[in-house]
Amino acid sequence: MNSSIKPPAKEALKPITSSTTTPRLLPAALALPPKWLNMYSDFITKNQSSVTQIESALRSLTYIIPGRFRDAELASESLHSSIQLLSMYHDTLLTRAISKLPGVPRQQSPHNRYTKFWIAKSKFYRRVATILAMIQYTELLWEMMAKRKGERVRWRIVVILEAVKAVCRLCLLRITNSRPLVSPALPEREIIPEEEAPTEEKELEMEEEVRPREREYKMKRTGLSLPTLPNPSDISSYLLSKVLTADDIKAPNTLLNKVNGSAQLAEILHVLQPVIYAIAMSRSKDKKNWQPWLLGLSIEYAARKLRKDGLRTTALEREQWSKRGWAMGWWTMRGAFYENVTKGFLHSTSDRLPSLISGVLDDYLYLWDGYYFSTSSN
Numbered sequence: 001m002n003s004s005i006k007p008p009a010k011e012a013l014k015p016i017t018s019s020t021t022t023p024r025l026l027p028a029a030l031a032l033p034p035k036w037l038n039m040y041s042d043f044i045t046k047n048q049s050s051v052t053q054i055e056s057a058l059r060s061l062t063y064i065i066p067g068r069f070r071d072a073e074l075a076s077e078s079l080h081s082s083i084q085l086l087s088m089y090h091d092t093l094l095t096r097a098i099s100k101l102p103g104v105p106r107q108q109s110p111h112n113r114y115t116k117f118w119i120a121k122s123k124f125y126r127r128v129a130t131i132l133a134m135i136q137y138t139e140l141l142w143e144m145m146a147k148r149k150g151e152r153v154r155w156r157i158v159v160i161l162e163a164v165k166a167v168c169r170l171c172l173l174r175i176t177n178s179r180p181l182v183s184p185a186l187p188e189r190e191i192i193p194e195e196e197a198p199t200e201e202k203e204l205e206m207e208e209e210v211r212p213r214e215r216e217y218k219m220k221r222t223g224l225s226l227p228t229l230p231n232p233s234d235i236s237s238y239l240l241s242k243v244l245t246a247d248d249i250k251a252p253n254t255l256l257n258k259v260n261g262s263a264q265l266a267e268i269l270h271v272l273q274p275v276i277y278a279i280a281m282s283r284s285k286d287k288k289n290w291q292p293w294l295l296g297l298s299i300e301y302a303a304r305k306l307r308k309d310g311l312r313t314t315a316l317e318r319e320q321w322s323k324r325g326w327a328m329g330w331w332t333m334r335g336a337f338y339e340n341v342t343k344g345f346l347h348s349t350s351d352r353l354p355s356l357i358s359g360v361l362d363d364y365l366y367l368w369d370g371y372y373f374s375t376s377s378n
Helices: 022-046 048-064 073-099 110-121 123-147 151-175 200-214 232-241 262-283 290-306 315-333 335-352 355-370
Strands: none
Touching (some): 073 123, 110 123, 151 262, 262 290, 290 335
């Protein structure tokens, strides 16, 4: 008897291949990294205070680990540089989140107003400032890796890094139309207001704030109500919070005056001084030789003397020049001054301290003895 059942078609017997599913899975796989980045950005934005505390704890840990710069100097400095770079990325995320907040922008420091203005105005400024910050965070790590290949390679890397930083600073000077350099060139981290659930104490405070408003005096003819006066003990702080200073109403680009003449020459000398000092140190075979140290310090001192203080000096200019003044204290930890004066004093002091404190100090003495960027202030 002939069966009426037909054999299955050849197409139906073919195995299912992934040729049809691969094109569908590929876009989904490519969409995962941006999705993860967005989730990470939201997490950082919503947990800013916790992230900042973790960064500070990790950064402090790399400072106080015993033997940090001896047995595991490269690994420890790699961790420290990675934390700094990650913190810079977090600053970018938080700055972007703050710019999207609704309402009137909060009061910002002159430094942040100035740097944010140039970042928004010039993409080239943002790229150059980012490169400069990345070099500053990783320069000691580069020197440590180069030192393993010899002193000659190490000093070559030091001179190259100082030259690249000088080029970046000259570019920033050009982009900002000959305005003084600010340190850091990127905005500093700001605090994002976090929404907190109202507690019982806050609810009572809100009720107390609402009650006086119920007793506000309402004018009969106009129907307007007079606001309640603040607490007599807080009148001064209340008035100061409502006052705008001259820098608050200035345009961001006017927070620093343009430099010209001798002031511009002073800024250029300030930029070139680390390069000249690094070249002099690389050519000096004796660490106790005073010539490189005197050359670098004299250039920095000449740059400060050529600067002119006028009546139009802004608060941001005074702040930046104060930072440069304090940074000159690092010259006591460099070159011949360190080898002839500071080094002996610190080693003798370390012998008198308790073992725990002297151990940490000895780790830093090892760092200051052997690396150029450990005492660099630029």
